Amino acid sequence: MRKVFLITGCIILAGGLVALDYWQGYNQGLVSEQLVQDNIEIQQLLNEKTQLEEASQQATTEEKTPVENTEMSAAVLCFNSLNQSFYTEVYPVVKEKVDSGIFVLENGKLPGDDDYISTQDFSELIDSGWVCAISLERDADDALWKSNIxxxxxxxxxxxSAKPAVYYLSSGSCTEADAEILKELGFETVLCHEQTAAKTVGELNVVQLLGYNDTDVAGSISSSEGNCGLEIWVSWDKSVRTRVRYTSAALQNLLNNSTITLTGLDDMLNGEPVSVSRTPEERIAQIDQRLDELYH
Known part of the structure; x- marks a missing residue:
């Protein structure tokens, strides 16, 4: 009997060691991935700082005070896969920097479902000015899709007691036929992943969604002629590689990015490009502050 217990204990211990090794490897992978992102951002900031210092030195020689007119890239934040951690962990950080954004109820889930955003949290987000979007699997049959919605x-x-005016397409673009159906159902805006310069399709506004932690996300937004959103999957499924996983560090990088202005959906659809004027010294101070955060 003692021999049986001994063997069983060894098996359990071996299983525990294997699980621990896997978990350590997984965490090391996350750390390595974040270090790569941080190093890329550090290099970009150092290059920009060098250029600004050279411009400032030249301006001093010429006895001029340069002013950099910068057009900010505007985008709206879009959160998907809303487990409870969105409201308890992510939203408290975001609301310090962003007045409003979009959150998506996907795959037929409702507020108050198990391990999902609660009805109270949902109502508080709406009262705070956030916009709710919904998403259901697109059935090949138009009539069935419309009926499901x-x-x-x-x-x-x-x-x-909510009636969303924003629809989220999980893949592909919004066709004229899709837009007609969604308009009949009361939707005004569609979110999609297809790259497009169009700001409307049919009678709907179009917002193109990008990965929020892309290394050149500011460049992608500024080069786009359409409306842009930055998509964040709060609960990440490793089997779907196109989804951009939420990490607190990547979100902080985005919120502290001085070349992107995060705006509400209505402001983005109706507003003009945001422009700021600043001296190289002001921008260098911003860069130094961000570098200090990255180094520590």
Missing amino acids: EQYLTALNDRV
């Missing part, structure tokens, strides 16, 4: 909207209204 209608049923979901009824269930959502019964649960939290």
